[in-house]
Amino acid sequence: MDAAQVADGSDLVSKTLRFFSFSDHSVQVVVLGVIFMGVGCGLMGGFVVTRKLSLFGDTLSHAVLPGVAVGFLWSQSKNSISIVVGAMIAGFLGVLLISLIKKSTKVGLDSALGLVLSGFYAVGICLLTRIQKLEFGNQSGIDRYLFGQITGLSAADVWSMGISCLLIALITTIFYKEILVTGFDPGFAHSIGLPVDLLQYLLWMLLAFSVITSLQVVGVILVSALLIIPAATASIITQKMKALLIWSASLGMIAGVTGSYISFLGSRLPTGPLIVLSSTLLFVTVLFLHYENGLFIQWIRLRGKDRKIALENTLKAVYQELEADNFFHDTVKLGNLAKRRRISMPEMYQESVHLVRKDFAFLLRGENQTLPSDNTLSLTPTGWSEACRIVRNHRLWELYLTNEVQYPADHVHEDAEKIEHVLGDETVRKIERILSNPRKDPHGKLIPSQQDIEQGYIDRRIAKSLP
Amino acid sequence: MSEFFPPLDFNDTFGMPWATPKDFIWNAQIVSMGILVSLSCGLIGTFIVARKLALMGDAISHGILPGLAIAFIATQSKALLPMFIGACGAGLLCSFCIEWLHKKTPLKMDAALGLTFTSFFAFGVLLITQLGNNAHIDAECLLYGEIGFTPLAESIYWGSLEIGSRPLLSIGLVTLIIILLITIFYKQLLVTSFDQTLSVSLGLPVKAIHYGLMLFLAVTIVASFESVGVILVIAMLIFPSTTASFFFTRMPAILLCSFPLSILYSFGGFFLARWLDCSIAASMVVVAMACFGIAWLIGTEDGIIKKYFFERKLSKKTAIKEGTKKASSFPEAQS
Structure with a gap:
């Protein structure tokens, strides 16, 4: 088994320099491409994930396939506007079918998504395998829509990605309020006279744009990762929509650049999966280590709180013991405290050590040295x-x-x-x-x-x- | 465009596949593979759809890829058992991760699902690209394995007696086990699918049943993906039960519907693929989609035609009722 050759030592440095100096034409194309893709998908993902429709992106990316095939059939070339138009139409039909199934049948949303996803995709595969058998059907160009091929990215592709990214950013900024309201409270949006359905379809159209332009870079399946993961990460960082969108877009961008950088270092490292994996890594890091909502940080904080409460309960038990004999003594036996707190002797000893460490009490040896329950505690002024x-x-x-x-x-x-x-x-x-x-x-x-x-x-x- | 649809030669499409004994055996294997895959997926899928986990099949079928790759790296072979264990392990891990993210973090189910399976898939693709060309597993084969190659797979012998090709036997075995398990645990599956609270109060092991179902989903996917590809599996999990639900509302009827539907899908897909000369698995899904469309149109439960006429009748009825109400309300008002 020969693993991919990752550059080592000086080669690593020179490659890093080459990547970040941004001088190579291929690097420029790739980096600009992934930045546009990350920002566009991140923005759209923010809207989709907060609407609990994360898998819409997945469905859409599969549903555009028959459109791609028909577009190819129409123009008989792999780089043409007809493929994009076909993809848009197929995506639109898919979305229409989902909402139709949801509205007029008892089939659940998840099943409707699955039906459209697999049905449209199968039609696409049927068409593609058929095209393969035709004379002009050199399918190699179309293949990249399935798995993505960042090396095949041309300057024209980057231009179209930039335009779609700009379009997404522009429209979401202009209609920010309207899209937000229709997403979170369609009933209210309707009552204030907003064209809810129209805005909904506008959003799906933008989603289709970002999916189609990213398809050729990362492929059908990983497109949905770019939509979901940065937005999910952002939703852990913040609850505010504007901040969420900005975070999501920048996380998408960071993941894109990181992934393409790592794949640049090695000779046989696929860019798409690496972008997704860097995105996942960012998610895991944020999920556990975010200073406010991170699970690990919360766990530590909770443990601190538990400890504080245990400490305070012990102090209270000491007071109650003192009170029990009308404050005649100023020391209490550990055995009695353990009984009062209903914990075992070793635990009680641990607790008393905590008290001593916090300078809340002195631990005095009891008369019977071998019996830990005979040890006594005496409170300090604090x-x-x-x-x-x-x-x-x-x-x-x-x-x-x-x-x-x-x-x-x-x-x-x-x-x-x-x-x-x-x-x-x-x-x-x-x-x-x-x-x-x-x-x-x-x-x-x-x-x-x-x-x-x-x-x-x-x-x-x-x-x-x-x- | 005209060359896209070849003329339908009736004899070539429907007759030729069965003309000689050799062709007959060859094609019968393909068709029965299709039937068995759609049947096992359809049966399990009925419960998956009832639990609103339709996209779990999508998730797990992509999530098994790293398991396959790791099993291959560990054993350096495509031996059946390690592959099977690796795939099931990865599938279960995937469903566990989804559940964990859903329960322990603010993420919603859909986001947790999408996040997990795409990450698993990306990891799998990365591993596979590291294997180089000596591995005969690739993402492409996972996504649309070719059902037409079923007869080409190695045969399994009992002593000197040839029983049949390996994929066919393994999916047959899985289908049998699934039918058996559903008959035995039917009540438990039914209750846990529809009423979580009731099943908890009845003392049923809800979690164990959930993960058991997920395990069997993974097993079905593993047994079928190699020859039919992921997309057919996902489709067959959802299409049979949703199609049947346009005619029946009771679970046993929907489950039984999987049998004729899977036969229909398989033969229909086979002939369609033969006519258009395209992927058989994808054609089966196209047939399934057509069946869904027809059922949606003429279904007795929720079909468009039924609904349209029924609603018109109903609105007429209510109009008459309201009319009589109004008429009868006057004397009451006077008295």
Whole structure:
């Protein structure tokens, strides 16, 4: 097996220079071509993906095939306007048939797409295999519509791609509002007097344009990748339509240039698949590592939050243990804490290590050295105020729910368990004001006051005076 | 244009294929291959369409390409078993990726599907171009394998007895297994296809059934793509059940319709291809499309003609009813 020869060392540098200095004619053609293609497909993809019609592009790219064949048959040459016209007509018929099937039968949209996709494509293959048997049917030129051939790109092709890209950009900018409204709320668009069907068909026409011009570069199947992947990536980055379109277009462009660069480095690396794979790579990177919506980043953040909540729960447990003997001692045994938090001893030990690391408590060796549950925790001043703050949040919220929202007292605990970790200082003060600085929660327990927190301990007399 | 459609020589198109025993065996193999592929795809496709996953066939059939390429690289041969395992693995992975993207990310089903299978396909094409010309698998063969070459494939022998060509036998086996499984698990398949919530509450293993269906979709595709190409598979998943749904609404009837329809598609496609001298698989799809069109027109359930007359009758009826209502409402108003 001989793998493609990727240039190495100095050759790599010189090839890179050659590619990015943009001096070769072939490089110019290819790069301009993929840039136009990336921008055009990216823009259209943005509209299609947000309408949940991603596979429309796939269907369209297959459906234009009979048009290509008929156009070829008509002019008997492979580079002609009749192929583009034929493709447009076939694409239009395909779209018409889909909407007809959807409107007048019970067949679902997905089946309708599949029917048109495979049906039209089969007609196209029938025609092409028939053309092959005819005298003039040197099919080699037509073949590139199926698999794409970027090396066959001529300056004229790039011109037509540029024009279609410009057309797409221009029309989507002019009719941006109208297209947006018809996409997201056709009923509303209709009611304000927009020609919904007309705009819909305009959009499909533009889609067909971008599909047909890209077909000869990447082929039937990978065209839909160029439509879907950059737009899907953009939809993870942003929720705003304008930003999404810009992202989608630029991601398409970046993927195009990257793919063609990599394929330029090797001798037998196909450009189309590499463009798609760079696009996929961009998608995966964004999906996991985007600073806001990335799955990996979110997972880390969630873990941080879980840890914080566990820490706060431990602090609360320490406070409750201290409270259980009326603040007589200032240390608590790990064994008791584990029981209160309902976790195992090793987990409890891990938790206490976290507390110590955060400077919230000291870990003191117990009398019995071999028994970890005999170790004791003693809160530091910061730990104390943090524990008080959480208990305060919890009890204030319970009181607020029972007094102001009329919850029964035995239902408030669960809710307070969750809210205590996220209540801000300002909200707490507001609740205090509403309840006029209460001292007892619905279960009759002391609510630590601001003063208690500041002085660092709770007066035993007050604690005792409460039942 | 006139040379495009050769004159229809009745005898040559319909008679000649069966004239000599040799021709008969040759062509019978092609036609039965077509029947078996459309039958197995049609049966599975009925459930796939009912689950609104019609394009899953499209996705999986493209998604198996890297599996084939990797199996070839690993074994350096086109041996059946590794190819089969590779393709099924890739197909399942593809459907798993789609499901995962759909559930765990903000992407919608259609975007997840399109994204996954095009990426898989691109990866497969990249791998295959690295293999060079010594690999006799290529993207082209995946996309439109030639059903006409079925009789050319190597034969399988039982001892010294020739049983038949390999693709024909494997698709026959797959069809049998599918018929068997559908008969056994009919109820489970039906419930999970139409009412997810009910099937969960009944304690059915919904996920296992879903992936089982996907596995069998992959198996069917693998068994058929080599000789008929992806496009016929996709078409045959969707066309039989949607065509039948213009006449029947009940599942068993739609399933049974796959049998006559697949025979019709196969013979029709064969004759059409013989007449026009073009791809048989594609001709079968063209015939299927024509059948769909006719069913759409004359269907008793949802057909255009039926609907048109029925709606006219209905609107007349309601007009009469409203008229009588108006007439009868006057005395009520007076009293």
